Amino acid sequence: xxxxKFIELVGAFVVLFAIIDILGAVPIIISLRNQQKVIKAxxxxxxxxxxxxxxLFVGEIILNLFGVDIASFAVAGSLVIFVLAIxxxxxxxxxxxxxxxxxxxxxxxxxxxIAGPGAITTLLSIRAEYHTINIIAALILNLLFVYLVLRTVxxxxxxxxxxxxxxxxxxFGVILLAIAVKLFAKNVxxxxx
Numbered sequence: 001x002x003x004x005k006f007i008e009l010v011g012a013f014v015v016l017f018a019i020i021d022i023l024g025a026v027p028i029i030i031s032l033r034n035q036q037k038v039i040k041a042x043x044x045x046x047x048x049x050x051x052x053x054x055x056l057f058v059g060e061i062i063l064n065l066f067g068v069d070i071a072s073f074a075v076a077g078s079l080v081i082f083v084l085a086i087x088x089x090x091x092x093x094x095x096x097x098x099x100x101x102x103x104x105x106x107x108x109x110x111x112x113x114i115a116g117p118g119a120i121t122t123l124l125s126i127r128a129e130y131h132t133i134n135i136i137a138a139l140i141l142n143l144l145f146v147y148l149v150l151r152t153v154x155x156x157x158x159x160x161x162x163x164x165x166x167x168x169x170x171x172f173g174v175i176l177l178a179i180a181v182k183l184f185a186k187n188v189x190x191x192x193x
Contacts, residue, residue: 002131002133003131003133003134004137005131008129008130008131008134009137009141011129012130012137012139013141013142015126015138016122016123016142017142017145019118019119020114020142020146022114022145022149022150024176025114025172026153026156027165027168027169027172028084028088028176029109029150029153030153030156031087031088031169032104032108033153033154035093037103038103038104039109039150040103040105041147041150043106044105044106044114044146045143045146045147045150047105047106047110048110048114048115049140049143051110051111051120052119052123052139053139055115056124056127056132059124060124071188072187073117073121074183074186075184075188075191076117077112078181078183078187079184080108080112080116081112081176081179081180081183082177082181082184084108084113084176085174085176085177085180089170089174089177109150114143114146117183
């Protein structure tokens with residue numbers, strides 16, 4: 001049903017903004033660029049939008065086809081986020097990034113940093129609260145902000161400097177680790193209950 005409500009748009013925007021947390025991902029993005037990984041903002045945002053829209057309408061059906069529930073999906077995604085956090089905190093390379101034409105655009109930028117398991121699970125959950133048109137509008141506004149951040153990340157690096165980036169990378173690595181642990185713990189309990 002198409003029923004636009006500004007208050008729902010704002011509510012969905014805030015929830016998605018908090019869970020996507022592109023500002024918290026800036027150190028990861030900078031780290032990937034420093035490793036000479038190619039990040040195409042337009043492609044990352046487009047792929048993220050496709051993932052979000054697909055999961056908004058048929059997410060549970062897709063997961064059920066593979067015999068996977070949302071909790072299992074979230075646990076698997078939390079492990080990917082955990083490894084990214086370990087890389088940030090300890091300065092090691094665990095993911096052996098194969099050379100592809102998309103560089104780091106699809107993995108890990110589009111998935112799991114932008115359209116990650118937490119964001120997808122949240123998206124599936126807010127369907128019960130908000131009309132679909134408001135969720136899509138909030139999603140598009142969030143992805144426009146993500147696009148701006150991806151396009152201006154070099155400016156952020158210049159303003160903050162190398163020492164600032166180092167500190168931010170370690171700090172957000174710990175935050176990312178905490179998010180991974182929380183996502184894991186919450187969904188492991190659901191899986192075994």
